[in-house]
Amino acid sequence: MSGAAPEGSLLTDELLSWVGREASYEAPEELGRAAIRYYALALSDDNPLYRDESHARGTRFGGVIAPPTLVVETNQYADLPLRPEDGYNGHVWEGLPLPVPCTLVRGGNEYELLRPVRPDDRLLVRWRIEEITERRGRAGPMLVLTALAEYRNQRGELLATNRDTTIFLPTGDRDA
Structure with missing residues (x-):
């Protein structure tokens, strides 16, 4: 098999060929005040910047803005259906050629928040695979x-x- 991994390795040529692959999403509508307000409520954040136009207008932002992390919540922009296997509706790399069955674990995020997000913003998001590596753990x-x-x-x-x-x-068993 041309894409086979070296003995004991999970990295295949086929998997590595995905480095550089992109996925793009365009939100079906503007973010909106309700989404901002509900997200802030879910965070138990009652900052008036997220809900009170008259207060927000008098700040350096000049109007209502979203809590900083709302922009990175996939369901705000991707308009993806719920996956039947786990109920998730966020971005995944569909078709990623994993050489064995795997469980997905969140490894972390590094956010850089550059501008405030506003109710009239319509999000355009581009994902790009930068790197795929193999590491060894106890298991x-x-x-x-x-x-x-x-x-x-x-x-x-x-x-x-x-x-x-x-x-x-x-x-489980890598030969399964």
Whole structure:
């Protein structure tokens, strides 16, 4: 098999060929005041910048803004259906050619929040796989995928970036 991994390795040529692959999403509508207000409520954050136009107008922002991390919540922009296997509706690398069955584990995120997100912003998001590596843990090899997401508004202004790390842990017998 041409894409076979070296003995004991999970990295295949086919998997490595995904480095540089991109996925893009355009939100079906503007973010909106309700989404901002509900997100702030879910965070138990009663900052008037997120809900009170008259207060927010008098600040350096000049109007209502979103809590900083709302921009990186996939369901705000991707308009993806719920996956039947786990109920998730966020970005995934569909078709990623994993050499063995794996469990996905969140490895972490590094956010850079550059501009405030406003109710009238319509998000355009581009994900790009930067790197796929293999690491060894006590239980054996695991795959680590690092991707960069860029979040822009309808004017093309860069709002935020997210360097996302996903870990793929083999779930059982590698020969299955």
